[in-house]
Amino acid sequence: METRTDQIERFAARLLETPGLRQLPGLQKEEQALQFLKTNGARIQPVFASLGLDVTRGWKEPAAIIARAVRLVVDKLLDKELAAIVGSRCTLSFFPGVAGGRQPPSRWREELLALVKRIAAHPVARGMLSGALAAVESDLTDRYIPEAWERKKYVYGEITRVQRLNLPSAELAELVRFILLVRSAPYLHVTPGSTAPNENGPGTLQEPFLQKILPHVCSLVPSLPGSLVQMAMRSTLAFPAQIEATARIAAVLALRGRTLVPGLIVDRGADTPDKSWLNVARRNARWHGLDSRLLDELYTISAENGW
Amino acid sequence: MRKIDDILESVVVAAIVLVLVHTFTDDLSILAGWAVGTRRWIIWTGLGFDLFFTVEFFTRLYAAIGRHEGAVYFFRERGWIDFLASIPLLLLNSFPNTMALLAGAGLVTGVGSFLNVLKVIKAVRIARILRLLRVIKLFRGIRYARSPMAQRHLATIITISVTVLVAWTICASVMESTGVLPGLEAPFTTGQAARIKSITTGDGSLAAVTQRAAEIAALDVSILAVRSENGPTLWSRFDSAYYEERFLPGDYGYHVENGIEIFTDERPTAQASAREALIFFVAVLLTVLGFLFFYAPRFALGISDPVSIMKRGMAEKDYNLEVRIPPDRSEDDVFELAELYNRVFLPLKDRQGSGSHESQSALSIDDVRDLVEKE
Numbered sequence: 112m113e114t115r116t117d118q119i120e121r122f123a124a125r126l127l128e129t130p131g132l133r134q135l136p137g138l139q140k141e142e143q144a145l146q147f148l149k150t151n152g153a154r155i156q157p158v159f160a161s162l163g164l165d166v167t168r169g170w171k172e173p174a175a176i177i178a179r180a181v182r183l184v185v186d187k188l189l190d191k192e193l194a195a196i197v198g199s200r201c202t203l204s205f206f207p208g209v210a211g212g213r214q215p216p217s218r219w220r221e222e223l224l225a226l227v228k229r230i231a232a233h234p235v236a237r238g239m240l241s242g243a244l245a246a247v248e249s250d251l252t253d254r255y256i257p258e259a260w261e262r263k264k265y266v267y268g269e270i271t272r273v274q275r276l277n278l279p280s281a282e283l284a285e286l287v288r289f290i291l292l293v294r295s296a297p298y299l300h301v302t303p304g305s306t307a308p309n310e311n312g313p314g315t316l317q318e319p320f321l322q323k324i325l326p327h328v329c330s331l332v333p334s335l336p337g338s339l340v341q342m343a344m345r346s347t348l349a350f351p352a353q354i355e356a357t358a359r360i361a362a363v364l365a366l367r368g369r370t371l372v373p374g375l376i377v378d379r380g381a382d383t384p385d386k387s388w389l390n391v392a393r394r395n396a397r398w399h400g401l402d403s404r405l406l407d408e409l410y411t412i413s414a415e416n417g418w
Numbered sequence: 419m420r421k422i423d424d425i426l427e428s429v430v431v432a433a434i435v436l437v438l439v440h441t442f443t444d445d446l447s448i449l450a451g452w453a454v455g456t457r458r459w460i461i462w463t464g465l466g467f468d469l470f471f472t473v474e475f476f477t478r479l480y481a482a483i484g485r486h487e488g489a490v491y492f493f494r495e496r497g498w499i500d501f502l503a504s505i506p507l508l509l510l511n512s513f514p515n516t517m518a519l520l521a522g523a524g525l526v527t528g529v530g531s532f533l534n535v536l537k538v539i540k541a542v543r544i545a546r547i548l549r550l551l552r553v554i555k556l557f558r559g560i561r562y563a564r565s566p567m568a569q570r571h572l573a574t575i576i577t578i579s580v581t582v583l584v585a586w587t588i589c590a591s592v593m594e595s596t597g598v599l600p601g602l603e604a605p606f607t608t609g610q611a612a613r614i615k616s617i618t619t620g621d622g623s624l625a626a627v628t629q630r631a632a633e634i635a636a637l638d639v640s641i642l643a644v645r646s647e648n649g650p651t652l653w654s655r656f657d658s659a660y661y662e663e664r665f666l667p668g669d670y671g672y673h674v675e676n677g678i679e680i681f682t683d684e685r686p687t688a689q690a691s692a693r694e695a696l697i698f699f700v701a702v703l704l705t706v707l708g709f710l711f712f713y714a715p716r717f718a719l720g721i722s723d724p725v726s727i728m729k730r731g732m733a734e735k736d737y738n739l740e741v742r743i744p745p746d747r748s749e750d751d752v753f754e755l756a757e758l759y760n761r762v763f764l765p766l767k768d769r770q771g772s773g774s775h776e777s778q779s780a781l782s783i784d785d786v787r788d789l790v791e792k793e
Contacts, residue, residue, distance in 0.1 A: 129785045147781040155786055370738065378730070380723025381739040387764075390740060394765040 115163045116180075122162055123180035127188075134374050136248050137188035138231075138241035144181045148174045189231050196247055196292070197224040203289065205282040209339065216334035226331050227292050229299065236298035239347075243291040243361075246368030252284040252291070256360070258412045265408045269356035276357070283357070290361040291368075293343035296328045297321055316347045349400025359402045363409065366392070366399060385418040386410065430474060434556040437467045441549045442699055448692035451685070457666055461519060465512040471504035471552075496554070496577065503551040518667035547587050547695065550702045554580050565722035572717065576709050580702055587698060603687050606640075610682060613638050618675035627678060628652040642670060643681040652678075720747060724756045731764065735771060738764060 164173035346358035396403035482491030741756035
């Protein structure tokens with residue numbers, strides 16, 4: 112016998128698999144579904160009623176019940192997504208290059224997975240993780256970094272001469288992937304409903320705040336070097352602060368991930384998605400606190416490759 | 419109801435394609451001298467098509483009048499094309515042709531006033547060109563572009579082009595037949611008229627007429643038969659069976675003078691006319707195809723596609739693709755507008771949208787209703 116909770120959960124699962132959402136990563140599905148409930152809740156009261164929900168006191172309560180069910184379903188999806196990313200896609204191949212030749216510690220996978228799950232469970236950090244996770248799942252790092260490496264221009268110069276990292280492009284892509292996964296950790300210390308630090312615009316985090324919370328975040332992944340965690344956290348700072356090039360790249364890719372739609376069919380006469388986004392982003396570079404020269408180079412790469 | 423309308427529209431489009439094939443086949447059958455039996459079927463089929471389109475026109479008109487939109491249908495929705503490509507063709511072409519077939523207006527065996535139908539058939543042969551207006555109807559029935567603006571724009575261009583071509587051809591034919599613009603047929607027709615006069619003038623006795631007919635027919639192969647009006651056949655090039663096997667109304671001419679009836683072979687002029695009609699048919703078709711395959715993509719690339727992208731960008735919060743501006747067309751008004759859209763509007767939209775995480779959902783109310791219905 113199917114209970115009402117089962118029925119609601121089944122409805123939420125099917126909602127997330129509708130054609131408009133099917134191709135999106137879990138967290139983007141959730142954002143879209145919650146946004147839909149928020150803006151159309153009043154119009155779909157008959158739907159709530161058909162699911163056995165009480166609509167006599169308005170639509171907000173039943174919408175909140177559906178929203179909780181959506182989050183539960185997405186949590187299950189996320190568990191699988193994160194396990195796949197941390198369990199098989201991430202290798203920390205860059206680790207010897209940044210830790211004086213040491214191999215990655217044995218517990219790094221469990222610690223990293225626990226951290227990312229913790230981020231995903233926090234209301235504010237979960238929102239920030241969405242773009243970063245989409246960027247990781249779409250392999251944006253593997254597309255842009257080898258290209259930038261081949262060009263040996265701004266990105267190459269910033270990484271090799273300023274940041275003084277001497278890594279092959281594949282390991283560098285892996286480092287940026289790691290930064291993307293960890294960069295939302297500072298938002299674990301942001302209270303829901305407070306003045307929202309927002310990676311889509313001004314109001315990004317400040318250096319002193321990061322310094323203050325660094326020990327706690329490091330304690331969540333004790334076997335990983337603090338400098339590595341700090342680099343990932345500094346990716347949330349606004350340029351032109353002194354930020355490592357790898358962190359700047361991660362900031363761009365995380366923001367790109369927020370509006371990424373996998374398998375998007377480009378209309379005839381329109382420019383490609385990445386090229387369009389990067390062109391707008393470089394015009395708004397200061398607004399978003401991003402490195403405009405970095406954006407220029409990524410824009411050129413996307414234009415040359417038809418991305 | 420909507421489904422029935424769609425089916426009926428599809429039937430009309432299919433009928434238009436078939437009638438164009440029929441028009442082509444009709445002229446080809448005359449030019450290639452196909453068997454009379456086959457051509458007879460073509461004439462009957464032509465009547466069927468013209469009746470179908472006449473009914474279609476009256477149905478559409480009746481429905482439009484019922485909605486108090488009769489004038490809108492006739493003028494704005496190109497009902498005048500439905501009219502011109504149906505009723506005049508039925509009255510001036512298919513109906514006289516089939517009447518002649520039914521009445522047995524056969525060469526030599528034909529009797530009475532039905533033979534006068536032949537004169538009508540020849541005089542209004544030009545009306546067949548009106549069939550080509552159906553190319554416009556065909557074009558109207560096919561949704562080839564997503565943008566209503568592109569659809570309407572191209573429909574207007576094609577309507578103007580085809581209508582001007584058809585109207586001018588009809589005018590030229592009228593001028594040709596009235597002698598204002600003599601055609602290639604003129605020397606042949608004038609010579610034939612002189613020879614007919616030679617047969618019908620002079621000694622009116624049957625023996626003398628027969629003698630003159632035989633002498634002149636030996637020089638002019640277009641003279642087929644000479645008959646005393648409502649009387650016996652005086653001279654004939656072939657027997658009746660031959661005529662029945664090879665001639666249809668329109669293939670021969672009928673002349674009466676001084677009580678003498680003369681039948682002439684009009685197949686060469688009919689073939690010349692069919693050849694011209696085929697050339698014209700192909701010209702119209704190529705014009706339309708040229709617009710469809712060369713102009714329509716250019717229109718889409720240069721106008722409707724950029725407009726559609728900008729429209730979506732302004733209407734949909736999450737649609738942020740830029741308009742691709744071809745370097746060689748960057749000075750076009752539309753692309754100047756697109757450049758402003760890319761350079762000014764999208765960055766402003768990005769900033770405005772960056773204040774919150776809220777975005778327009780990819781879900782629609784219908785998606786959710788569908789889900790409940792499936793439950």
